[in-house]
Amino acid sequence: EAQVTQxxxxxxxxxxxxxxxxxSQNMNHEYMSWYRQDPGLGLRQIYYSxxxxxxxxxxxxxxxxxxxxxxxxxxxILESPSPNQTSLYFCASSYSRAATQYFGPGTRLTVL
Amino acid sequence: xxxxxxxSPSLSVQEGRISILNCDYTNSMFDYFLWYKKYPAEGPTxxxxxxxxxxxxxxxxxxxxxxxxxxxLSLHIVPxxxxxxxxxxxxxxxxxxxxxxxxxxxxxxxxxxx
Numbered sequence: 001e002a003q004v005t006q007x008x009x010x011x012x013x014x015x016x017x018x019x020x021x022x023x024s025q026n027m028n029h030e031y032m033s034w035y036r037q038d039p040g041l042g043l044r045q046i047y048y049s050x051x052x053x054x055x056x057x058x059x060x061x062x063x064x065x066x067x068x069x070x071x072x073x074x075x076x077i078l079e080s081p082s083p084n085q086t087s088l089y090f091c092a093s094s095y096s097r098a099a100t101q102y103f104g105p106g107t108r109l110t111v112l
Numbered sequence: 113x114x115x116x117x118x119x120s121p122s123l124s125v126q127e128g129r130i131s132i133l134n135c136d137y138t139n140s141m142f143d144y145f146l147w148y149k150k151y152p153a154e155g156p157t158x159x160x161x162x163x164x165x166x167x168x169x170x171x172x173x174x175x176x177x178x179x180x181x182x183x184x185l186s187l188h189i190v191p192x193x194x195x196x197x198x199x200x201x202x203x204x205x206x207x208x209x210x211x212x213x214x215x216x217x218x219x220x221x222x223x224x225x226x
């Protein structure tokens with residue numbers, strides 16, 4: 001089954017404790033991206049990757065890092081999480097930059 | 113500057129009636145438009161898309177209309193069903209160049225009332 005998976009689905013952590021949210025897709029997509037969804041703000045892109053070893057900032061990259069060492073995986077790293085990063089995070093992938101994106105189920109992160 | 117705008121945060125429609133969700137965009141380079149549907153606790157799922165070479169695309173109960181001169185698109189759902197209650201996101205992209213992917217609106221929460 002074609003899908004985008006994210007782990008964990010729910011995470012509660014404390015300020016400053018490094019964390020990683022994993023994302024994996026099995027569709028051989030080149031383009032992957034991370035979004036955060038906040039009330040009244042819709043979906044905002046954090047980082048994206050056009051292909052392996054090619055990543056770039058989206059609209060709200062501050063406080064986040066990503067890596068793309070393999071085509072299927074695109075982890076999101078919060079080196080020192082802060083309460084303003086409490087949000088719902090979605091990973092997505094597509095064949096190309098402008099094509100239809102397929103989303104993972106989401107990760108609800110709470111930073112205390 | 114919001115390039116994709118959904119000006120109605122919520123919309124309530126009676127079951128069996130038509131639901132019309134609207135979306136406006138400002139970037140004239142956008143040439144591919146999509147609608148996503150999102151239920152609580154799930155990721156957005158692709159619903160329907162339209163290329164700028166068309167002005168209408170239909171898929172079952174869902175039809176998307178594109179008015180390029182007005183930079184406006186709309187999603188029609190006929191007839192509306194209780195399972196259509198969800199948040200709907202409009203998205204747009206420029207396939208011709210640049211590094212940007214999809215630009216999303218803030219979403220419209222559609223509520224179908226029995």
